[in-house]
Amino acid sequence: MKIGLFIVDDIFIKDQIIVFLNLVSSLGLDIRDFHIFIKQPRKNNRLTNEYRDIRFPAKYYIEKIQILIMRKMLTTKLASRWVRISNESTIHQIDSINSSTTVTLLSEQEIDIGFFINFDEIVKNDTLLKIKRTFNLHNGLLPNYRGCQPIVWQMLNNEKISLMTLHVMTTSIDDGDIVFECPFNINYKKGVFLNNVQSFKSIPSTLIFGLRKILYCTAPFTRQDQYKIQTQYFKRPSAQDTRKVYFKG
Template identity: 30%
Template sequence: MNKLKVMVMTQNDRFFIPKNIYKASLVCDIVEIVEVDCKSSLDNKIGDYYKWFGFRQCAKMGVVTIFRELEKYIDRISGYKIFHGLCSVRDVAKKMKVPHQVITDSNDKQFLEHVSKLQPDLIISYSAPQIIKKDLLDLPRFGVINVHGSLLPDYRGALPSFWYLYNDEKMGGATVHYMSAKIDDGSIIMQDCVDISDCKTMFRLMKKTKRLGGELMVRAIKELSEGTATTRPNEIDKGRYFTWPTVKQAKEFMAKGYRLI
């Protein structure tokens, strides 16, 4: 199997995405990892999380994040021998000796020129927080694929982990699909479901769906490399689209016994 040259696009994450990037690196040649730091990145929505979940839940998440940051620095001191660079996107890139950069606009002309020179066969997205426009979508010969934490076409849009719990769903899932100029709109390469009936927090649910999504991405890359990948339509008229929750919806979420963490 010829390994594809792959660019990874994502956002800052300490808990799930670094491990998925590492898994993907076992079946492809990752040539660069790009973090997109924009208005819709989760790191830049802390104020919204405070409005939705309140001080106690945000403080609890803050404590967990601080411990993860400590693990990151311990890992760096050890030469990545303890946590193997899996405490941040930047660190997993350094551990794998892969170029890493942070950008603010996925569709910026200068970034497009950079990607054109790099000539990746494929771009893979793990929670990349911006709509990718046609100019970038058309650059890699195998296109751009994304992993979304739901069973598309249902639960398109923002925070499927919130909406799955809000709607008291018992089964969740993940989908790898081609990206188009619309949100979660491209044809589906593969998907699978996972039992979320024991999940009372978004963090636990995300742990399940992100793990599944990482496994599906590995399988998708393998099939694209081997020329065996198949797709089916993402029939968006048969699924629901969700945006960011309102404060009222977040209070209803908490009233049902669900939590952020």
């Protein structure tokens, strides 16, 4: 069996992937069963300029410095552990998930199960068809908070608790059947960046128990329309939306 993990090149995500891969033996799997597909984070020059033009409260800038320090420390700490992961699993560097080179690579690899983890691209149908079963990790309540960066919208709506939601991936955004939900707290003493990092700590548990259900459970997944909750889709938050978070708490 080949299992694909699709991630952006982010040290906080890599940290949790290492934790997860150290647990896969409990499912009768081996680290050599995994292929990790890594791409660079997508740049959004319009949004970058928008953030540059808006004055944020001090809390925002303090948190950015905290995140920068955490990244540097974690990068040093995990360097040797990531080398081991690279030696024991298969690492693929990709440019875009929908590029012709990536689609060709996926055709060659014949991935049985694919997990998209905090991914920053919409995956097109031609790409999805190259993976036998595809799932997405979304750090927000579904079907309440479909769309980009749900932490921002949940904080603006005063949610106290959220879920790392593993769901079936379809051509529509965040609308597939729910496989597993792992709760995490939203802390209003912290801002968007630190709450995102906090949510990532739910990734290993969500993947382990979700994969256990996918591989060994015969019960159907939960359809999102079985929730008596209004479905909502949120656009990518603007700099002004993010700024509002830092005046809360």
